[in-house]
Every structure is written in structure tokens, then in C-alpha cells.
Amino acid sequence: MLVLVGAAAGGVARYIVWAAITQRFSGRFPLGTLVVNLTGCFAIGILMTLLTERWVANPQWRLLLVTGVLGGYTTYSSFAWETYQSVREGSPWMGLIYVMTSVMLGYLAVWSGALLARR
Secondary structure (H helix, E strand, O other), X not given: OHHHXXXXXXXXXXXXXXXXXXXXXXXXXXXXXXXXXXXXXHHHHHHHHHHHXXXXXXXXXXXXXXXXXXXXXXXXXXXXXHHHHHHHOOOHHHHHHHHHHHHHHHHHHHHHHHXXXXX
């Protein structure tokens, strides 16, 4: 039940963030999905560091917040599809830039979140 409730909340949050970014910044580059993935990476950096290093937390919190909320929030399947679409539509460089940006900035977001949580 915790995963279910968390995933529902994460899915709604994902849609709200994605829609806000997409409406404000239209274009071919999937900025909404990138922002969702990067903020999800940052959040998992914070949450996992707090839950595994800073607090003695009940394992149920990880189920709710990480597996549930962040599992519903992050959008790896959308990321993969949008990359495929870029390549298929004749923009392989945009697809490559999107992959590289997502992976590099995603790692930096996890690292930053973990660093912040350790303070």
C-alpha cells in the first residue's frame, strides 16, 4: 500500500512539473522530462543519504518515498522514448545531447543531493 500511495503521488507530481515546464518552454527538446529526471535524481540523492546514513529510519519510509514517490515521479521510459523519437525523426545529435545531458546532470544531481543531505 505504501508503494501504491507513493507512486500515485509521484505520478501526479511528475505530471504537474512536466506540464508546467512544457507549457512554458515549448520546442522539440524534451525539457519537461529532463527537469523531472534531474529533480528526481537530486531527490534520491537526498533521500537515500538521509535514510541510509543520517537517520535510523523505518524501512517503510524507503518503500513510500523512494520506491513509491520517486518511482512514480521519474520518467526513464519517457526519456528512452523521446530519445528514440529524436533519432527516428532525423535529429540524432539532439538525441545524443539529450542522453549525455541527462546522464551527466543526473549524476551531478544525485551527488549534489547526497552532499546536501550530509550537511
